[in-house]
Amino acid sequence: MEKILLLLLILLPILASVWVFPLRRRDRRYRNLFIRIVPAAELLLTLLLVLVWPDASLELPGVCGIGLHLQAGSLGSLLALVSAFLWAATGLNCPNYFAAAEGCNRFYLFWLMTLGALMGVFLAADFFTLFVFFEMMSMTSYVWVAQNETPEAIRAGQTYLAVAVIGGMALLAGLVLLQHLLGTLAFADLPAAVSALPAGKRGMLYAAGGLALAGFGAKAGMFPLHIWLPKAHPAAPAPASALLSGILTKSGVFGALILSRYLFWAEIPWNTVVLALGVVTMVLGAVLALFSIDLKRTLACSSMSQIGFILVGTAMQGFLSGENALAAWGTVLHMLNHSLVKLVLFVAAGVIYVGTHSLNLNEIRGWGRNKPVLKILFFIGGASIAGVPGFSGYVSKTLLHESIVEYIHLLEHAGADPGWFPMVERLFLIAGGLTAAYMTKLFVAIFVSSRAAGQRLPLQSYLSRGTLTALSCGASLLLLLGLTPNWTMEPLAQWASGFLMADPGHSVHYFSWVNLQGALISLGIGAAVYLLVVRMLLMERGPEGAVYQDRWPRRLDLEEAVYRPALSALAFAGALGARTAASLGDWLVMLGEKILFTKAPGIFVPKHDETFGTYDRKPRRFLLGETFSFDLMLTGCGLIVLLLYMLL
């Protein structure tokens, strides 16, 4: 029974997806009902799995070559549950968002397929299974990005696909190397296999891990492979953005977590690299978000920044090795919080887009002034991600912050130099402050400042019942988690971090003064940044009030400035070399033709382009004697070669 359930979780959405087209042909309403029912059923099944068979496992030997192995439990189940919830929620929102759009059946088809693949990613018990579903997910989610078919969407889709394919192939190379080194890809066997590895092969292990990290990091939006995030999100439909940033990036994080925990545990070089990448991602994402004046682009950069926070937590687990409960809890809970927050914020952004047909802050300014429900929901999401005490984001950020502080204490206690960890802590607080600043910027722009010119008032209710349900479900979960951290979040974290081999840990007083301090410092930085940077530098007084300015230099774009030129240069160099080598054979043939045929009288005449030879009329210009002498010369050459051979 449990085996069937596991299989059903993956196959149900995939098989259901093909019914989208026939149902639409019947009636639009049937299809809209269908895409609400399927994710809801999936959610129920996932709940059933979590509650009744928490340790279900399924082996499918021989499938896809090696055999798939699925295993429920702990972090994987939690993420599967979150993804089913996110799908069910966006399913409620989709029909409303796409009400006026044509050709959204294609979107629904791939939307459902991706759900099945994602379930496979989170329920995988070995890297092979994970890879199979990971690639499926990468390919199917391309359609989400390109769905709108605007020039930006197509270009963003290009970037997304390129990053996905390159990341996927790097991952494949890494996994093949791992399989070769360790002889197994099952998560449970990895730690033992790694400790049995001879010291001489450590370098190979790092190479394999690095390749796999590049693959997972590309999906997670880790620097320097984050380039697709800020492009894809504004171009994709809002429900797709919510899922892309809410849960698809988490699949990359999930993989990076497994790599860090099961392969490298407490290796200092590995964790240092992950920490450095995490810090850069965290700060860069926050800075980009602060500068952006596009609603969804801001949210996308915010996702990048939050992924940075999670990566920092991942690395801290490694540094703390024995006592890493705080870091592990923080990592897991921040993943959960970020998923829910991004659901609320992106669906709200979708509502705003449907109302205004724009995402530019200057054009949507003041649209939400008289919409209290949306205002409250957006506020809950924003406050939660900014880490305001009482909302869920506060708890996870506090845990992550505490883990860094704990490590500094540990180092000082042991009499060691804390090195650059105090710097990391400061950057962590600053990034938290920037989060508060850009969320304030968004909130003020949309819900507080005066209405921009040219906005139409909505004719009917701007929130459909489905959208309202989706938003309020997400927001109330955030509130519930944030207000009762000791009863809800801690057990969840304890359950999920079992997968990360964290120690049991002990309960934390979240609202004690020590812990509130960090959050208050962050919020203080945020307030300062908002007042000084956003209001002073990023806004300009215009004739009709303040105007948001995009002050980020256009030249500073990693993709346009580095990746695309570098790729085309590489392609050019490669093609030059390849063409030279490939035409070697043709050149030889041409040379032979030149020597043998050009001087000959008669009718067999070569063409000098890509020909072997062809029959053609040839004017008889050559005298017999001339060619005869040429033949004699060739014979002479042959004789000399023969003579040389005999002499030597």
Place this chain on the structure above:
Amino acid sequence: MLLLLPILVPLVGGIFVFRQKNEQYRDWLVVTLIVVTGVLVLANCVTPVQRLWLLTIQGDLGLVLNSDWLSKFFMVLAVCIWAPVVIFTRPYIRHAGHGNQFMGFYTMTLGVLMGLAQAANFVTMYMFFEVMSLITVPLVLHDATPASRRAGFKYLGYSVFGAGMALAGYFFIAYYLAVPDFQPGGALDFSRAAEHRPLLLVAYCLMIVGFGAKAGMMPMQSWLPSAHPVAPAPASAVLSGVITKGGVVAVIRVTYYMFGPEFLAGSWPQYVLLSLTLMTVFIGSMLAYREKLLKRRLAYSTVSQVSYVLFGLMLLTPEGVQASLLQMVFHALAKDTLFLAAGAIIISTNCTRVDQLRGIGRRMPVTMWCFTLAALSLIGIPPLAGFVSKWYLLTAGLEAPVQAFGIAGLVVLILSALLTAGYLLPVVTAGFFPGRDFITERREVGPQMIWPMIGFCAALLLLGVLPGGVIRWLGLLAGRFFP
């Protein structure tokens, strides 16, 4: 008799195809001939190994047929490709004209392939190999334009020159053979051969490079990109799907049935050939990436993909052979789908260049769906079949005793996969996502052209999800090369 019949039925039946006046009858005749051949091949497969002495040339040298496991594998592969493609050919050739000629040579080629598969010694194989080159030339220059005639002669020249090199090599080694027939593990008289090892290795290199010309291996790959764009689509499909694999079969026979992996393992020709195949993999993909003509792009892709097969073979391990046999099957399926789709596009829209294919997915959705699935398989995206063979090939490379080449293989194959994505996926994305303002009417080709492609795609998906049986069977087959 079961050895001879699969050769004779299409070969003799093909002659009657030329004379048919009625198109309907002709097509039925061709289909019947291929189906009968298929049945005969099946019968051949279930009967135990036989041996048939056709003709004595001199002493113990003669034309001998023998059906071992490799022959059976190749015969089944050829028939499985031939039958669906002929269904596609019917409407295509009505469009292109001169149907009798094409159908006739098409049928006869199948018979020659059966002979090539069942050849029991080098002379027989050489004979069928040359006949195969000759008889497929009319398929290439079917359109009879100057360009196609040139391409046809270029194809012939390279094939014959390659086979000549192989024959020259055979003259060197004939003296050292213990038995004239092919023998798993090598037919050389090893004690005598060991004395003249350097000479024999040169001869080996010569033979593989010669037969490699057919399989599109560097340095004699350049007939492929010339021949494919001018040949009719079904001809391209079988040429690239099966005929190039004929070259691979010859390479297998020489490597595993004449010299033997033990004799060759760790020798310089192995390293040279491994480097050549890896170079070919990269260069083929790179040139395909820069190519603008769709069919020539696919031809370059064949150059690169068939060298995957040769790379696996040159590893000289059972795992490598198993992986390359898998790649042989899955590449044949995927590449045939791609060429048939390209043919369908030409029939329906007359577009041959990649940049003309914007919005083609709206115009011909089913064709392009098949194209997409085949492209994903060729790149190696799970759960399609191409992924399985790629995984096996990569792991086999790393497990092989030639470690450095395993790592190099990993790098080159991953690079090539990226380039494959680079040259196939833009066709798909531009085809399905041309932009909002793009308006076109739906103009799909008929069911006779659609269904073969759908069949190939279904096979790719099925073999990708449940490849267990094929993997096990090909593993057994590969094990037989190493007695």
